[in-house]
Structures are given as C-alpha cells and as structure tokens.
Amino acid sequence: MNRELKIAAVVTEYRKYSHAQHIVDRFLYGYGWDGKHHRPNMKVVSMYTDQVPESDLSRDRESEFDYLKIYPTVAEALTCGGEKLAVDGVMLIGEHGDYPTNEKGQRLYPRYELFQQIVSVFRESGRSVPVFNDKHLSWKWKWAQEMVDISRELDFGFLAGSSLPVARRIPELEFDRDEKVTEAMSLAFASPDSYDFHGLEVLQGMVERRDGGETGVVSMHALRGDAVWEAMQAGSWEDGGWDPELFQACLCRSHQMEPMRAGLGHSFPTFDELKSAWKPIVYRFQYADGLKATMFVGNGLVTDFTFAARIDSQPKPVSTLMFLPYYDLQNFFSPQVHHIERLFETGVANYPVERTLLTSGLTEAGVDSLYRGQRRIMTPHLRVSYQPSDESTYWRT
Numbered sequence: 305m306n307r308e309l310k311i312a313a314v315v316t317e318y319r320k321y322s323h324a325q326h327i328v329d330r331f332l333y334g335y336g337w338d339g340k341h342h343r344p345n346m347k348v349v350s351m352y353t354d355q356v357p358e359s360d361l362s363r364d365r366e367s368e369f370d371y372l373k374i375y376p377t378v379a380e381a382l383t384c385g386g387e388k389l390a391v392d393g394v395m396l397i398g399e400h401g402d403y404p405t406n407e408k409g410q411r412l413y414p415r416y417e418l419f420q421q422i423v424s425v426f427r428e429s430g431r432s433v434p435v436f437n438d439k440h441l442s443w444k445w446k447w448a449q450e451m452v453d454i455s456r457e458l459d460f461g462f463l464a465g466s467s468l469p470v471a472r473r474i475p476e477l478e479f480d481r482d483e484k485v486t487e488a489m490s491l492a493f494a495s496p497d498s499y500d501f502h503g504l505e506v507l508q509g510m511v512e513r514r515d516g517g518e519t520g521v522v523s524m525h526a527l528r529g530d531a532v533w534e535a536m537q538a539g540s541w542e543d544g545g546w547d548p549e550l551f552q553a554c555l556c557r558s559h560q561m562e563p564m565r566a567g568l569g570h571s572f573p574t575f576d577e578l579k580s581a582w583k584p585i586v587y588r589f590q591y592a593d594g595l596k597a598t599m600f601v602g603n604g605l606v607t608d609f610t611f612a613a614r615i616d617s618q619p620k621p622v623s624t625l626m627f628l629p630y631y632d633l634q635n636f637f638s639p640q641v642h643h644i645e646r647l648f649e650t651g652v653a654n655y656p657v658e659r660t661l662l663t664s665g666l667t668e669a670g671v672d673s674l675y676r677g678q679r680r681i682m683t684p685h686l687r688v689s690y691q692p693s694d695e696s697t698y699w700r701t
Contacts, residue, residue, distance in 0.1 A: 309346035309392040309648055312381045314418050316401035317355045318362035323399040323438050325361055326637040327644070332369060335638045344645050347371050350391065352381040354414065355401045378421035389429035393648035394422055397438040406443075408675040410497045410668070415440065416447040423454050434461035434651050436644045440501055441657075441664045445685060448664040452657055463643060463653040465660035466502050468609055468626050469509025470643060471636040472699045474557075477611075477624040478513065484616040485514040485595055487547050491554040491610045492601040496585050497671050500601040504587070504663040504670075506609050506626055507599055511591075512659060512692045519592035520687035521666060525680035526673035527586040533579055535586065546588070546598040553612035553623035554600075560607040573605075581605065587670040592687055599670075639699035655697050658690035 311331065315324035328351075334343035351374045353362050366374050375381040384390040398415035405411050415437060426432040435455070441448035441464055455462035479485065488511050492503030512518045527535055538545030555561065555572070564577040573581070584602030591597065612623035628636045643654045665686045673681050 310349045310384075310390070311346050311393045311395065311648065312391040313348050313351045313395045313397065314378050314381060314422060315351065315353055315362075315395075315397040316399065316403070316413060317357055317360070318351075318353055318365070319357055319359040319400070320361060321634075324397045326634050327395065327397055327438065327641055328365075330637065330641040332365060332372070335641060336635070337638060337642060344641075346392070346645070346648060348395075349373065350375055350381040350384050352376075352378045354418070357402070378418060379425050382422065382425040383429075389425055389431060389433065391433060393433050394435045395438075395644065396422065396435060399439050408497075408671050410443045410671055412443060413440075416442040416444070416451065419451050419454075423458060426458055426460070432458045432460035434463070434647045434653075436647060437462070437464040437660075439464075439466060440667060441660055443497070443668065445665045445668050448661055452661050455657065461647050461651045461653050462657045463647045463655070464657050465663070466505035467636050467640040468502050468506045469655075469659075470639040470698050472627040472639075473624045474627050475624055476700060477510075477622060478696055478698070479510065479615070481513060482515050483513070485511055486614045486616070487541060487550060487596045488613040489546060489550040489554055489598045489611070490600070491551075491558070491606060492599065493603055493605070493607045493609075494601065495603075496601060496674065497667060500585070500587065500599065500670060501663060501667045502609060503599045503601050504666050505660070506611050507597055508659055508663050508666075509698075510611050510613065511595060511597070512690075514595065516593060517689070517691040518658070518662070519689050520662065521589050521669075521683055522592050522687065523590050523680060523682050524666065524669040524673050525588045525678070526670045527588065527678055528584075528674060531678055532584055532586050533575075535588070536575070536578075541588075541596045541598075546596075547614060547621075549621050550598070550612040550614065553621040554610040555606070557610040557612070557623045557625040558606045558608055559625060559627075562605055562607075578605070585670075585674065587666070587673075589666065589669075589683075592689075636699075642699075643697065654695070655693045656690050658688055659692075662686060662688040
C-alpha cells in the first residue's frame with residue numbers, strides 16, 4: 305500500500321505506561337519488528353482524550369508531531385474538525401483513567417459509550433472504517449454483544465482484545481486444528497475484572513484452535529478464600545477441583561515465581577506455603593463441547609502468564625509461557641500493534657472478534673459468580689461459536 309493512512313485515536317487517558325501510550329506511541333515513533341525498526345505507513349492525525357491527568361503525555365505528542373491534533377469530541381477527532389468521516393481507521397483504547405467501580409468491583413470504563421460515538425459518525429457519514437478496541441469490549445455483556453452486532457451491520461473490520469494471545473510463547477506451542485483438548489488452565493497475577501481478562505484471553509487464544517473450533521461456555525463457577533484450598537485438595541475437576549499436574553505445569557513455566565523459602569527461588573511450594581502467601585481467585589468454567597477450564601488470578605505467587613492443557617495426542621500436559629519482557633519496553637505490545645496495522649491496511653481482522661466477545665462475557669460471569677456468593681451460574685448466552693484464523697498470529701521468535 306502506497307497511500308499513507310490517516311488514523312484517529314480515541315483514548316481514556318494518555319500517560320506513561322498507559323495502554324494508549326504503549327500502542328499510539330508505536331504508531332508515532334515506530335517499533336522493533338522483524339529485526340529492524342519499523343515505522344507504520346500511517347499517521348495518527350487526530351486524537352480525543354476523555355481524561356487529562358497531571359501526568360498526561362498527549363499534549364506533548366501534539367506539540368512534537370505537527371500532523372497530530374487533539375479534538376474536544378470523538379466526532380471531531382473522526383472528522384478532523386469537518387462534517388464527515390476523514391480517517392481510515394480508529395483505535396479505541398479505553399483502559400486506565402479515573403472511572404467509578406460498581407458494587408461487583410467492575411471498573412466502568414466507557415468503551416461502549418465511546419464506541420457508540422464512533423459509529424454515530426459512521427452512520428452520519430454513510431461509510432465505515434476498521435476499528436480496534438483494546439481489552440474487553442465492555443464490562444456489560446449486552447453492550448459487548450451489541451458492539452459486535454453493529455460491526456456486522458455496518459460491515460467494518462473489528463479487532464479487539466488483549467496483547468497476551470499474540471505475545472511470544474516459550475516454548476512455541478500451538479495446537480493442530482484437529483487436536484482434542486480435554487482440560488486447560490491458565491495462571492495469571494493481579495486482580496479480577498482486569499488481569500482475569502488477560503488470563504482468560506491467554507486460555508481462549510490457545511483452546512479455540514481445538515478440534516471443531518470454538519463452541520462457547522455453558523457454566524461459570526468462581527472461588528475465593530477457603531473454597532480455593534478445598535478445591536485444590538480435591539485433586540480433579542470431577543471432584544470439584546482441577547488436574548494438579550496442569551497446575552504444576554503452569555507454575556513451572558513461570559519466569560517470575562515468588563520464592564516461598566529464603567534463598568530458594570526454584571523450589572516448588574508446598575500446599576501450606578501456597579495457602580499462606582497467595583490469595584487467588586479461581587474461575588472454573590465448562591465449554592459446550594465438554595472441555596474443562598480453570599483460570600487463576602491473584603498476587604503473591606507469579607507475575608507472568610502461563611498456560612497448560614491435557615491433549616489426546618500427548619500423555620503428559622503441554623504448557624507454555626506468554627513472554628512479557630522488560631517493563632519499560634513493554635515489547636509484548638508490538639505484535640498487537642502489528643495486527644492493528646494489518647487491520648487498517650486490509651480492513652480485515654487477523655483473528656476473530658468473537659474471541660474477545662466470549663472473554664468479555666467470561667470476565668463478567670466470573671465477577672458475577674463471586675458477587676453471588678461463589679455460586680455456579682449457567683451461561684447460555686456465552687455459547688459463542690466461531691472458527692479461529694487459519695494462520696498463526698502469535699509473535700514467533
């Protein structure tokens with residue numbers, strides 16, 4: 305493509321280490337890719353910032369790049385101050401910022417509201433352009449589904465989700481399309497309604513390639529406190545827990561496991577050590593085709609993301625680490641930006657938005673199960689079926 309594309313960025317805030325900074329900066333300054341410094345053949349020409357904290361960087365970027373202008377509304381950013389859509393693609397980055405939290409603990413980021421303002425411009429202009437949405441589609445299932453439905457109605461490429469499924473993997477693990485997967489697990493850190501989404505995207509990005517493709521999820525059961533340790537001692541999914549060898553495989557892939565004993569960062573923790581140092585939340589959920597899945601999220605054990613699974617073609621669990629190197633560089637955003645570029649160039653998402661529709665719903669269902677007193681809930685609305693992309697989309701070394 306010879307023509308330089310014009311891109312609009314709609315962000316909640318633009319400060320150091322925010323997702324907006326990691327993603328938009330790569331379009332402005334370029335980034336390392338395929339052994340060289342790559343500069344996208346597109347310019348971020350307009351921006352809307354919903355909040356401007358004291359640590360804001362957006363105004364500095366506007367001063368540095370003479371082609372970038374910040375506008376007071378989403379509509380003006382997409383029309384570049386005119387009356388009709390004037391850009392070739394839109395990045396919606398609704399992560400970080402000072403927003404309220406509801407009684408369930410969900411941070412009410414206005415992704416849906418900002419999305420509606422974007423598509424309003426599309427409707428008024430009589431045409432659409434590709435949209436990238438960072439992380440969850442929305443904290444509310446109904447809104448997430450509506451966003452996907454509108455993308456189909458207006459016929460624009462829609463890419464969404466976490467940077468984790470496209471990050472490097474150590475070792476390089478990807479299932480053959482006829483692989484039968486019986487039980488899967490992911491291990492994450494931090495807290496629900498934020499990093500649980502990353503853990504769910506890790507797991508979903510792996511298991512969607514199983515035999516038959518994705519069938520959706522029929523139930524969710526979230527655990528915390530004593531219920532976690534009771535489940536861990538149960539010894540199997542059928543008895544209310546999970547496969548302990550999968551947990552061991554996940555933990556032993558970690559590059560950033562917290563040492564439980566002084567001077568011993570390589571020892572496998574005992575049950576009592578785990579119980580005293582780690583306060584995880586666990587999501588146990590079952591797919592329509594019978595696949596069983598468990599996702600752990602919590603601080604005190606690891607500070608990275610791993611995956612493990614039982615597959616019919618191997619007698620032992622298979623496992624991998626989603627490699628997240630060097631906090632300052634945050635290079636795991638580079639493959640995600642690579643896919644955003646492809647979206648804007650081709651108009652087609654390299655992987656299906658249905659993945660993130662499902663993980664958005666799983667995140668809400670997990671939080672809802674906790675809110676209802678750790679009750680197992682049925683999720684007929686999450687029977688989201690789709691086929692993954694044929695090509696591999698993670699960053700291979």
